[in-house]
Amino acid sequence: MSDPILHVSRLRKSFGALTATDDVDLTLHPGEIHALIGPNGAGKSTLIKQIVGELRQDAGQIRFEGQRIDRLDAAARARLGLARSFQVSSVIADFTVLQNVVLAVQGASGASFRFLRPVLKDPALTEPALFHIRQAGLSERTDTPAAALSHGERRKLEIAMALALRPRAFLLDEPMAGMGAEGARTLVALLSDLRTEAPILLVEHDMDAVFALADRVSVLVYGRIVATGTVDEIRADPEVRRSYLGGDDA
Numbered sequence: 001m002s003d004p005i006l007h008v009s010r011l012r013k014s015f016g017a018l019t020a021t022d023d024v025d026l027t028l029h030p031g032e033i034h035a036l037i038g039p040n041g042a043g044k045s046t047l048i049k050q051i052v053g054e055l056r057q058d059a060g061q062i063r064f065e066g067q068r069i070d071r072l073d074a075a076a077r078a079r080l081g082l083a084r085s086f087q088v089s090s091v092i093a094d095f096t097v098l099q100n101v102v103l104a105v106q107g108a109s110g111a112s113f114r115f116l117r118p119v120l121k122d123p124a125l126t127e128p129a130l131f132h133i134r135q136a137g138l139s140e141r142t143d144t145p146a147a148a149l150s151h152g153e154r155r156k157l158e159i160a161m162a163l164a165l166r167p168r169a170f171l172l173d174e175p176m177a178g179m180g181a182e183g184a185r186t187l188v189a190l191l192s193d194l195r196t197e198a199p200i201l202l203v204e205h206d207m208d209a210v211f212a213l214a215d216r217v218s219v220l221v222y223g224r225i226v227a228t229g230t231v232d233e234i235r236a237d238p239e240v241r242r243s244y245l246g247g248d249d250a
């Protein structure tokens with residue numbers, strides 16, 4: 001396998017007596033979707049927060065494209081291309097899809113803020129924005145205010161904005177949450193394509209989506225990775241079935 005883009009080793013974080021991540025090892029390789037699953041309170045969010053720099057680990061290392069990033073702040077990690085999406089969102093409700101994505105493109109280019117009207121006339125910003133809107137399957141809603149989008153369309157807008165950051169890796173925290181069956185199908189197809197843009201570390205409770213998408217799955221229970229493998233390996237693992245997937249009919 002190729003060198004990992006993201007390499008987490010022996011990551012540990014405690015809250016008082018509770019060890020929320022307990023010597024976690026995890027890799028994310030180019031082109032893959034690596035799903036992180038586990039029961040409520042297993043430590044998934046705590047792990048993601050340490051990777052993006054919202055929480056400082058007690059011990060262990062995080063390498064991104066070979067470089068130690070675990071002492072950088074969240075903004076510096078984002079600039080290196082670690083894109084977190086979905087849980088925290090910077091969508092501006094009154095702005096159209098295009099305006100929102102143009103702002104993301106502008107932010108990623110490092111340009112300082114300018115008034116929106118000239119920005120929307122700057123093809124150096126609108127062309128990449130329209131490209132990312134098309135990639136996210138939202139071209140028909142380009143001029144629609146974000147507030148008028150459906151839940152699923154808003155997810156697409158968030159994907160377009162994440163793409164504008166030219167990420168080297170995506171960290172997606174429960175993207176399927178709140179999606180209906182039709183929206184879920186569309187989003188699964190979109191995420192499946194997205195892995196060629198940048199690999200995805202996917203935290204997700206929707207097992208249908210995980211099993212449809214993941215190249216590898218890691219199972220976190222009480223802060224420890226208890227298994228890592230392909231979907232078939234994870235489904236067949238007796239320990240995982242007992243501790244998480246819910247017995248014989250999983």
Ligand SMILES: Nc1ncnc2c1ncn2[C@@H]1O[C@H](COP(=O)(O)OP(=O)(O)OP(=O)(O)O)[C@@H](O)[C@H]1O
Nearest residue numbers: 015018019020038039040041042043044045046047
């Ligand atoms: N800031 C904090 N202070 C104290 N305890 C915390 C803090 N953040 C998380 N915890 C605890 O750490 C454990 C792991 O929580 P975490 O939110 O990472 O789990 P999770 O796997 O993301 O859960 P869920 O699937 O419900 O989102 C839980 O027992 C939680 O109560």
